[in-house]
Amino acid sequence: MAILKMNENTPLEFGLYSLGDHLLNPHNGEKVSYEQRIQELIEASQLAEQAGIDVFGVGESHQEHFTTQAHTVVLGAIAQATNKIKISSSSSIISAADPVRIFEDFATLDLISHGRAEIVAGRASRTGLFDLFGLDLNNYDELYEEKLNLLLELNKTDKITWSGKFRPDLNNMKIFPRPIDDEIPIWRAVGGPVASAIKAGRQGIPMMITTLGGPAMTFKDSIDEYRLTAKEHGFDTSAQSLPVSTASLFYTAETTQLALKEYYPHLNVGMSFIRGTGYPKQQFANAPDYRDALMVGSPQQIIEKILYQHELYNHQRFMAQIDFGGVPFDKIMKNIELIGNEIIPGVKKHLNK
Amino acid sequence: MNVVLLSGSTVGSKTSTAMKYLNEAITNQDDTLNIQLFDLKNLELSFSDGRNYLDYSGDTLELTTALMQADIIFIGFPIFQASIPGTLKNVFDLLPVNAFRDKVVGVIATAGSAKHYLIAETQLKPILSYMKAHVMQTYVFIEERDFSNGTIVNDDIIFRINELATSTLRISKLYNQLLEEENDQYDF
Numbered sequence: 001m002a003i004l005k006m007n008e009n010t011p012l013e014f015g016l017y018s019l020g021d022h023l024l025n026p027h028n029g030e031k032v033s034y035e036q037r038i039q040e041l042i043e044a045s046q047l048a049e050q051a052g053i054d055v056f057g058v059g060e061s062h063q064e065h066f067t068t069q070a071h072t073v074v075l076g077a078i079a080q081a082t083n084k085i086k087i088s089s090s091s092s093i094i095s096a097a098d099p100v101r102i103f104e105d106f107a108t109l110d111l112i113s114h115g116r117a118e119i120v121a122g123r124a125s126r127t128g129l130f131d132l133f134g135l136d137l138n139n140y141d142e143l144y145e146e147k148l149n150l151l152l153e154l155n156k157t158d159k160i161t162w163s164g165k166f167r168p169d170l171n172n173m174k175i176f177p178r179p180i181d182d183e184i185p186i187w188r189a190v191g192g193p194v195a196s197a198i199k200a201g202r203q204g205i206p207m208m209i210t211t212l213g214g215p216a217m218t219f220k221d222s223i224d225e226y227r228l229t230a231k232e233h234g235f236d237t238s239a240q241s242l243p244v245s246t247a248s249l250f251y252t253a254e255t256t257q258l259a260l261k262e263y264y265p266h267l268n269v270g271m272s273f274i275r276g277t278g279y280p281k282q283q284f285a286n287a288p289d290y291r292d293a294l295m296v297g298s299p300q301q302i303i304e305k306i307l308y309q310h311e312l313y314n315h316q317r318f319m320a321q322i323d324f325g326g327v328p329f330d331k332i333m334k335n336i337e338l339i340g341n342e343i344i345p346g347v348k349k350h351l352n353k
Numbered sequence: 354m355n356v357v358l359l360s361g362s363t364v365g366s367k368t369s370t371a372m373k374y375l376n377e378a379i380t381n382q383d384d385t386l387n388i389q390l391f392d393l394k395n396l397e398l399s400f401s402d403g404r405n406y407l408d409y410s411g412d413t414l415e416l417t418t419a420l421m422q423a424d425i426i427f428i429g430f431p432i433f434q435a436s437i438p439g440t441l442k443n444v445f446d447l448l449p450v451n452a453f454r455d456k457v458v459g460v461i462a463t464a465g466s467a468k469h470y471l472i473a474e475t476q477l478k479p480i481l482s483y484m485k486a487h488v489m490q491t492y493v494f495i496e497e498r499d500f501s502n503g504t505i506v507n508d509d510i511i512f513r514i515n516e517l518a519t520s521t522l523r524i525s526k527l528y529n530q531l532l533e534e535e536n537d538q539y540d541f
Contacts, residue, residue: 063408127404137402257540264541276407276421277449281536 004185004206006243006316009056011351012306014344015055016048017090017247017335020068023273025326026265032329037067038074040329041197045078047333049085052341056082057090057120057319065273072105079113087113090247090319091122091189091208095143096129098167103175103184104314110179117179120208121148122189123196124272139166145199148188152205155183155302169231178353187245190222197222201229208319210244213283216293216309219246223313243316246309248318250295250328252302253340256288259297262331270325295320299342354385354525357423359416360392361441367463368429369394370503371495372510373531375427376463378518389419393440401446409447417447425525426453426486427517428477428529429461432469436476443479453486459491459521463516470494487528493517 007013018041024031032040034350038326045056056078060071068074075087087109092102110117123144124130130137146164153160163169185212187199190209200207207226211219223244235242251263268278282338287296290304295303306318361373369392376390393496396412406417420426445452458481462473473492480536481488493514499507505514 127408130404131408137404140403157529186496260541274407275449276418277406277451279452281539281541284541 003181003183004243006240010054010348011239012310012315012347013054013245014339014347015057015245015317015319016044016053016087016339017055017057017059017088017319017321018044018068018076018323019059019061019090019321020066020071020276021270021324021326022060022065022067023270023324023326025328026269027262027328032069040332041074041323042077042081043070044323044329044332045085045338046081047336049082051336052344053085053336053339055086055088055118055317055319057088059090059122060093061126061128062093062096063126066190072109075109075117076112079109079116080266082113085116085118086118088118088187089120089122091120093124093129094121094147094151095123095140096133096135097147099147099154100167100170100175102151103154104177106184107175107177107179108347110184111177115180118185118187119151120187120189121151125190125191131246136195142166148203152186152203155186158182160345179252181204189242190226193224194222194225197226201226201231201235202233204230204233204235204242206243206245208247208317211246211248211293211309213249213292213294215291216305216312217291220312221330223315223318239314239316244313244321245319246313246315247319248293248295248321249324250302250322252295252297252335252343253336254297256297256301258300260287262295263327266325268325273325299338299346302343303346303350306343307350312349354383354387354425354529355419355423356388356425356427357419358388358390358427359420359429359441359444360390360394361428361444362438362506363440364391365431365463366503367495367497367500368431368461370500370505371461371463371493371510371514372427372429374505374514375518376430378515379427379522382518382522385398386499389423391416391419393438393444398440398447401443406447406449413447416444419442420448421452423456425457425459425521427459427461427521428481429463430460431472432464432472434468435472436456437472437480442480445484448484452483453481453484454530455528456486457489457521457525458486459489459517461517462492465497467496487519487524489521489524491517491520497500528536 058071187206187208190196253259272278286292287294360369362368399413
């Protein structure tokens with residue numbers, strides 16, 4: 001999207017994202033083909049655009065139970081299938097890739113989409129790709145920091161001279177093509193620990209933080225520290241310059257009871273597949289409480305949660321993962337419909353007061 | 354019901370011997386249990402490097418998966434330098450946080466000296482509690498002199514091992530009944 005430009009018509013952008021997970025639907029034990037899964041993602045992006053959703057993100061994982069390793073290819077198809085929606089990674093695992101190549105890919109995506117591309121730079125919460133690409137997990141942090149810094153440099157300068165540990169030197173090199181406006185928004189993906197948020201603040205780049213579950217309040221520390229650190233390092237922490245995005249698991253249905261009932265098997269079985277531990281019912285039972293971060297409930301319930309979180313975080317974007325654990329496409333369509341018809345207008349009405 | 358017995362040492366024989374007695378005690382009480390016995394002596398484990406346990410392979414994946422799927426775990430260990438063996442700590446480090454949630458854990462400690470009696474209490478139990486295990490309060494502590502030629506020669510120890518098996522199975526059964534009742538009350 002060329003230079004980072006947040007939607008001026010709302011204090012809180014609404015986005016969807018997918019990890020491209022490829023899991024069976026626990027309600028019927030069926031698993032769609034790779035082809036269908038990817039086609040449905042592209043279709044979901046079109047529906048999201050029609051519903052007035054601001055952003056659509058696709059991530060990469062490089063191991064069993066995932067389809068969108070070539071997430072930039074999928075994003076290219078989405079760019080072509082849509083007109084207005086911002087196109088983002090969610091996230092790009094830059095530790096395992098060459099930042100030059102990432103920049104080339106996203107610059108191209110930016111041109112295909114007429115300035116709608118964004119990068120969310122992640123460190124990998126799943127580590128399958130370390131084995132696949134022959135990387136040493138002991139360099140987990142170092143790889144990420146070095147490559148993110150190079151990516152940020154590439155975004156800033158036309159001609160680059162750089163040397164580091166994990167990639168050959170660059171000597172007065174130019175990267176082609178350049179994105180529209182010569183630069184691309186780059187967000188830092190941040191997980192649980194506050195240290196990671198502080199690093200994003202030190203770098204002075206936008207932050208996307210996962211708020212997967214538990215009390216919403218626990219994530220406030222990271223967000224406050226992020227802004228404080230950015231300010232201490234002389235960056236402009238205004239909403240336009242350093243926006244904060246949250247990212248949550250999400251499921252809505254007409255009633256909270258129905259949402260809980262439909263979604264629990266997806267979450268529980270999905271988590272067992274990718275993490276090896278299910279989701280305890282006792283913990284899930286907290287979802288209807290507005291103070292719990294897990295975004296599961298009726299549209300009204302979700303609105304209440306988003307507004308409460310906005311009070312806590314004052315964030316500028318909320319990203320919803322609506323397809324985790326084999327949620328079938330008819331339910332994904334239903335989620336998008338409820339988001340577009342009820343949740344986005346409801347949130348806007350309250351925040352624009 | 355899945356039961357895992359983990360003999361937590363790569364050297365010596367006392368812990369392995371005690372776990373064999375325990376295995377027999379459990380089997381005698383309930384032959385419908387799915388019991389797996391792992392002895393660190395016979396396994397080639399990776400050092401934990403922070404990845405999810407599912408991303409390991411070989412023995413490491415086999416052991417961690419068995420532990421994650423267990424309802425009941427028995428851990429036997431000798432005392433090294435006033436604590437648990439590093440190889441056993443590595444097993445814990447391979448697992449995710451909350452790995453022992455909803456699991457009941459029984460403990461057997463073997464030692465060269467009675468002075469080590471509280472090591473299980475001060476060194477092992479805090480780790481198990483942190484990992485959310487329901488730890489059996491009473492553990493079996495076995496000294497060098499209770500063994501001879503790969504057998505346990507102190508009758509009191511044999512009774513204690515049997516009692517550990519009985520009480521752990523009982524608590525696990527009770528716990529699972531309560532958990533099931535609680536889960537049934539949810540509408541999802």
